[in-house]
Structures are given as C-alpha cells and as structure tokens.
Amino acid sequence: MEEMVSLVANYGISIIIVVLFLWDWATNKKTVTETLKTIAKSSENIEDCLKNLEQNNSNISKSLDLLQKSMENQETKMDKLLELSRERGK
Numbered sequence: 067m068e069e070m071v072s073l074v075a076n077y078g079i080s081i082i083i084v085v086l087f088l089w090d091w092a093t094n095k096k097t098v099t100e101t102l103k104t105i106a107k108s109s110e111n112i113e114d115c116l117k118n119l120e121q122n123n124s125n126i127s128k129s130l131d132l133l134q135k136s137m138e139n140q141e142t143k144m145d146k147l148l149e150l151s152r153e154r155g156k
Contacts, residue, residue, distance in 0.1 A: 074081075
C-alpha cells in the first residue's frame with residue numbers, strides 16, 4: 067500500500083497529464099472525423115451543383131442558338147417580303 071501511495075505521489079501528475087492527453091486526442095480525433103465527413107458531403111453537394119450549372123449553361127447555349135436561327139429566319143423572311151412589296155409597287 068505504501069508503494070501505491072509512493073507511486074501516486076511521484077507519478078500522479080504525469081499520469082493525470084497522460085490521461086488528459088489521451089482523452090483530448092480521442093475527442094479531437096472524433097471531431098476531426100466528423101468534420102471530414104461533413105466536408106465530404108459538402109463536396110458532393112458542390113459537385114452536384116456544378117453539374118446542374120453545366121447543364122443549365124448548355125441549355126441556355128442551345129436556346130440562344132435557336133433564338134439566333136429564328137432571328138435570322140425572320141430577317142430573311144422580312145427581306146423577301148420587302149423585295150416582293152417593292153416588285154409589286156413598281
């Protein structure tokens with residue numbers, strides 16, 4: 067029993083420091099693991115958003131191309147109508 071008291075008296079603070087270090091390490095490891103999981107989920111969400119943006123940009127590009135073609139067709143039709151009206155006016 068005297069040896070136990072002597073060990074605690076001599077190494078008590080060291081043992082407490084080691085136990086606190088191990089407890090802190092385990093707690094921080096758990097926190098870091100949870101943080102990494104959250105970051106991974108966020109990365110997946112960002113990836114999905116980027117894919118959606120890419121698709122939206124593609125759709126907008128196609129829409130603009132169709133609009134451009136439509137405007138060119140209307141311009142061509144207007145030119146033909148103007149020619150016909152000039153020919154009829156002569």
